[in-house]
Amino acid sequence: MEAFIQLGLFLSLLFIGYFFGRRAEKQHYKSITQREDQLRDIYLSTDRFPTREYLRHDTQLVQGSVVISVDYFKVILSGLKNLVGGRLTAYESLLDRARREAILRMQSEAKALNAHAVINTKFETSRISGSAGQGIGSIEVLAYGTAMIPRA
Amino acid sequence: MNKTPAPTRKLNPKIPEGINSSTEHPLKEFMQLVIGVGILLVVLMFTLGLLAKLFAHHIPFTWEPKLQLTDTEQTAYPQAQQTLEELLGRLEQAQPVLKDATIEYKIHLMDSDVPNAFATLGGQIYINRGLLDHVESENGLAMVIAHEMAHVQLRHPIKAFSQNAVFQLVTGLVFGDSAITGIASHTGMLTFLSFSRDMEREADQIGLQTLAAAYGHTQGATEFFESMSDDKQGSIEFFQTHPDTEERIKVLTATQQIQQPQKGLTPLPESLRVLREKSPNGKEDNL
Numbered sequence: 001m002e003a004f005i006q007l008g009l010f011l012s013l014l015f016i017g018y019f020f021g022r023r024a025e026k027q028h029y030k031s032i033t034q035r036e037d038q039l040r041d042i043y044l045s046t047d048r049f050p051t052r053e054y055l056r057h058d059t060q061l062v063q064g065s066v067v068i069s070v071d072y073f074k075v076i077l078s079g080l081k082n083l084v085g086g087r088l089t090a091y092e093s094l095l096d097r098a099r100r101e102a103i104l105r106m107q108s109e110a111k112a113l114n115a116h117a118v119i120n121t122k123f124e125t126s127r128i129s130g131s132a133g134q135g136i137g138s139i140e141v142l143a144y145g146t147a148m149i150p151r152a
Numbered sequence: 153m154n155k156t157p158a159p160t161r162k163l164n165p166k167i168p169e170g171i172n173s174s175t176e177h178p179l180k181e182f183m184q185l186v187i188g189v190g191i192l193l194v195v196l197m198f199t200l201g202l203l204a205k206l207f208a209h210h211i212p213f214t215w216e217p218k219l220q221l222t223d224t225e226q227t228a229y230p231q232a233q234q235t236l237e238e239l240l241g242r243l244e245q246a247q248p249v250l251k252d253a254t255i256e257y258k259i260h261l262m263d264s265d266v267p268n269a270f271a272t273l274g275g276q277i278y279i280n281r282g283l284l285d286h287v288e289s290e291n292g293l294a295m296v297i298a299h300e301m302a303h304v305q306l307r308h309p310i311k312a313f314s315q316n317a318v319f320q321l322v323t324g325l326v327f328g329d330s331a332i333t334g335i336a337s338h339t340g341m342l343t344f345l346s347f348s349r350d351m352e353r354e355a356d357q358i359g360l361q362t363l364a365a366a367y368g369h370t371q372g373a374t375e376f377f378e379s380m381s382d383d384k385q386g387s388i389e390f391f392q393t394h395p396d397t398e399e400r401i402k403v404l405t406a407t408q409q410i411q412q413p414q415k416g417l418t419p420l421p422e423s424l425r426v427l428r429e430k431s432p433n434g435k436e437d438n439l
Contacts (some may be wrong), residue, residue, distance in 0.1 A: 022178070036166075043162040077178060080185035089174035089181065096173040116161055 019064030064105025191322030212334035246366035
């Protein structure tokens, strides 16, 4: 009896994780592609030094940061995958979303400053979950760079 | 070159999708993994369980008390306890195939109304006070004790314990729980060690032989089971752990060699009789 309750709890958690996680992911990707189109004119580059067209621009640090959490379904899926090895596709999409969202937030900040481009773009990732030894909890992705703002 | 840089602002290219993330449906991967790992797990459990069962009886009996995590408390009925010990001693003499001389039995009278008896590691045999309501004669009680002794002699507790430990270990390893705490918390509840139907049948046979050797006949052997199957309402716990009582009565009755049926039953000793609650005088109340 107790075992059935535990199994039911597990399955409903799994379903909740799957349903909401999947829905959130779909909506997020939709919003990401939409905003990427809107912010296409904030040019991104990883060059450390400004190219010729930005030589007379002001510079300022811009950054975008995202904290993402894993849903229960992805935890179980990756737990199973841990046994056999291979691509953890469940986490890949999660981190893909986080990176792109971080870039978008950085671009939004640059746009608010009327910048034309962001150079020297870099990423940082850190784990911020307090759940020691319990696998991945939450991860922060930070994108930062130098905004090139034309002088008035 | 350009005096007005604004119109020639560079644009970010559109990134192709599906490079850094998979477009495959996650459920497909999930099902593949569940089925694959499930099959693997079942095979692993089965083989390890079988190995545990095969090799468990090679574990020396003297190790068993060390595995026992529960402490046995003092009995509330010293007189009845002594009577039980005497009965146990007589049955031990009568027991047919004593393969392992290191096996020692300890009997405990538990102050519980639930009619049940069980054997665990270290030759510990527990008789609940409630069981006394369901036997009419010493023979009936002796059969229960002989049955539990047979479990111990056949090393059933250590087999069940080993299988349980293997099960805990595998699930612990796979699902990431601390395997050690899993073993400690689950197999620590030794009262819930359950024996298979084959084990029960085996123990019935040896128990019956013991009974025949001790009393010269096997009358009263089915007393407890018969009383229990008449009183199903009050003994749910018993039937959860002993599902095929009806069948066992049949088998027992069939294999009974009632050579001297007139010899009669030995009455229950007085010290045990006083512990009976409902029906101190006879069968009527139970039926």
